[in-house]
Every structure is written in structure tokens, then in C-alpha cells.
Amino acid sequence: MNNLNIDLVKPLYPNEDESYIPYSLFITDSQGNILVCNSYFSLLMGIPLEKLLTMNVADLVKKKVYDHSTTMEALESKQVVAAEAITHNNIRVFSTSTPVQDYTGEISMVITTSCLLTSDKYSDDEKKQLEEFTYNEYENLKKEVAHAEGIVAESLSMKRIIQACNQIASFDSRILLYGESGTGKEVLANYIHQRSNRKDSQFVSVNCAAIPETLFESELFGHEKGSFTGASMTKEGLLEVANGGTLFLDEISEMPLDLQAKLLRVLESGEFRRIGGTKTYKVDFRLISACNRDLMKMVDEGKFRKDLYYRINVIPINLPPLRNRKQDIIALVYKFVNELNKRFGLDYKINSEQLKFILNHSWPGNVRELKNYVERIVVTDVGNILGYSEEEVVDVQENNIFIAFNQDADLKDFLAEAEKQYIMKVLKDCEGKICDAANKLRIHRTALYRKLKTYNIAKIAGD
DSSP states (O other): OOSOOGGGGOOSOTTTOSSOOOSEEEEEETTOBEEEEOHHHHHHHTSOHHHHTTOBHHHHHHTTSBSOOHHHHHHHHSSOEEEEEEBTTSOEEEEEEEEEEOTTSOEEEEEEEEEEOOGGGSOHHHHHHHHHHHHHHHHHHHHHTSOOTTOOOOSHHHHHHHHHHHHHTTSOOOEEEEEOTTSOHHHHHHHHHHTSTTTTSOEEEEEGGGSOHHHHHHHHHEEOTTSSTTOOSOEEOHHHHTTTSEEEEETGGGSOHHHHHHHHHHHHHSEEOOBTOOOOEEOOOEEEEEESSOHHHHHHTTSSOHHHHHHHOSEEEEEOOGGGOHHHHHHHHHHHHHHHHHHHTOOOOOOHHHHHHHHHOOOTTHHHHHHHHHHHHHHHOOTTTTOOOTTTSOOTTTOOTHHHHHTTOOHHHHHHHHHHHHHHHHHHHTTTOHHHHHHHHTSOHHHHHHHHHHTTOOOSSOO
């Protein structure tokens, strides 16, 4: 039950996210009383948020809100429990409940995250019901996650992530961030830190892949003067620097196995010694880890400690690649252009052919690659930099997203205009066929009909 099979928990809509993201998140005490839950869990259960906060998870099972509770199983077994559950409205979710122990070894709380199971498990009627459910969720999230300072979160997947981060920030539970290189894991970790009770203390970021193996222990734990050749003075380790704050271990999969054992001891006891020292130091920090590799696979291969994996993987969050977040791509471009214009005193405007390339590119380097690309075109300002022939250049009268840049529009208006123009272009390419356009946009056809109504777009042709 402890091994979470990622293949089982791919979400419903591949254009939003392709791997595990906790849509539903709630925290209970040692008796199963609900302490914290998000609006997604409220939607899933069909019970108002304020009422849920007065309930016990046993009540939900008794009322047949869902068929069984992994939270209760985790409380009984004192182990991580992961299993499928079915709600009263036939929505299937995969839930993982992680018990958190206090210093005496007793369970102080249980953190439960859930996500939807893949769409091939649903009938057509159930898919329509889920489409309506997801639409209602997005409308709620637009109000709840209207602004996340320093982070662009316009897509449904990123709004879910920000909502989850807002919920868990005040708890010291350990978080494991998954995601490809360049997706912004450190930015998200810092976002969580800034909203935690530790925000006035240090946020210490450590890139495990950038530290030579021979220096790793010294960097993390520090050393006493004379403890090894070249140790001419006492050095404080990063664990001490992070005391009272947050320690972010990026690319934790690159940490040597012997160091993993020593880190595990620190997480269990809150104590460590410097290299060459006899004095025991106590530390108290919140740990956020990140990696772009499959840690569970590394555990199976003996390349990562299983006990450490379960220590750091209390709340797993996956940042989807940029290619699956078209709304975020447009918003990021808008953000980067504005920042560069202010930085260099420019008045650069993105044109339609550039936006066409940006939306169609896969961005294997994710946000980092996109940012570098935007800076390159803004700074160089080369005309036909994308290599389009004259025949391939889109008529600016046909696609006027760039007008939103020329005007002093806010982000909401810009995104609405960009989405409208992109839908119109796809509809034209598909000769007005709704099914084909919805497939190309990778959204449900009922969602496309709603957008056509919202933007007052007349169908170009029939189905």
C-alpha cells in the first residue's frame, strides 16, 4: 500500500497536467477531525467548506459521501495508505494519506491528497458530469487564486497547485516537488516559504547536483577547524544557516547515499554534528525537496534510500511542463516583455508571428527557455527571426493578439483576447468543426461551446 503507482493517477485532461497534482487536499487531527481542506474537496464531497470543518472523516463514510477513507486506514495502521475511492456522485479518485508523527512517535495529523483517475475509466455520461465539475472548479479557483505574487498561474493545473500551496504553507509538513528542469520548482518553494510562519527567517536553497561529492558533507553539515586538509577555519553548514527557516534541496536525487543516511538522522532527531566535531547541534527547519527524476524508481534500483523517500514525500506536488499550459505561456510572455521593457527602457511589442511560434513550440527547457527566448527577441529585435517565409507569416489583421500589448491592458483582458483569437484561428483551420477544434485545443466540446458563447464567436461552419 505504501508504493504509489504514478500510472494509476494520471489526471483527466492531458492538456492541463500529465502527472500527479493534489487536486483535493485536507488535513485531520489524530482523531480524524478535519482541520483544513480546500474548495476542491468541498466540491468533490458536495458539502459546504464551513460545514466540512466541523466534521470527522468517519462521518463522511457513515453518510456514504464516499465508500471508504484512506485517512482512517492511515490512522489505524500508522503507515502511508494509497488507494482508489468512489464518491457519492460516482467520481473516482486516487487518495494518498500520510500520517505525521510528533516527537513522541504518536500521530499528530494525517495529510490526505487526491486526484482524478484517467478518463478511460468513465462512461460518456460520467465524462460530461466531470466536465461540468471541472468547469465549476475552475470558476471557483479563478476567484480563490486571483493573484499569486511572483508566479503566473492562469491554467487550471497551476491554480490547483497554488491553492494547495496556500493551504499547506502554514504547516511544517515536508514537500516534494516534481517537475522537469526549468518548470520553476525553486520559485514555488520560495512562494511556500513566504507564506509560512517561517517567512521572517532564512530560505536556504541548495542545488545538490552542483556540489562536488567530496564537499557535500562539509557544505551541508559544516566542519571544525583542522578536521581535514584545507580546513583552516570552522565553517557553519547550511543546516545551521537554515535553522528556523526553510531548507530547499533541489535535485535531491543527486545526493550521495551516505549523505542521505545522515540527512535522514537529522530529520528524525533534529540533531547533527559538524565534521570533526563532538558537539551536537539542534536544528529546526522546514524541508522542501525537488527533483526531475522518478525517485520511486531510484528506490527500486537501490540508488535512493526508501526510508528517506517516505520522510521527504509527505506532500508530493508535480509542476506540469510548460507545453501543457498554454494559458500560462501567454501570461509568461506578457510578464517577461513588460519586465524587459522596464529594465531596458524599451517599448517592444510582440507580433502575431512570434506568438504563433511561441504557442506551437514544445519548450523542452520550460519557463527558463521561454524567458531566454523572449529576452533574445526583445533585445535583438530582429525582424524575421523565426524563419517564416512571407507566405507563412500570419496577416496581422487576422490575428490581433499583439494589440493587447499596444494597449495598456491588464493581464485578465490580455489573456481573454489571446484565448479568443486562438480559438478563432483553430476554428478556421478546422473549417468550423467543433469536434475537430475541441480535439486540437485538447478541451471537451462542451467547454468549447461555453467559450464560443462567452466570447460571442459565431461558428465559421457546421459540425
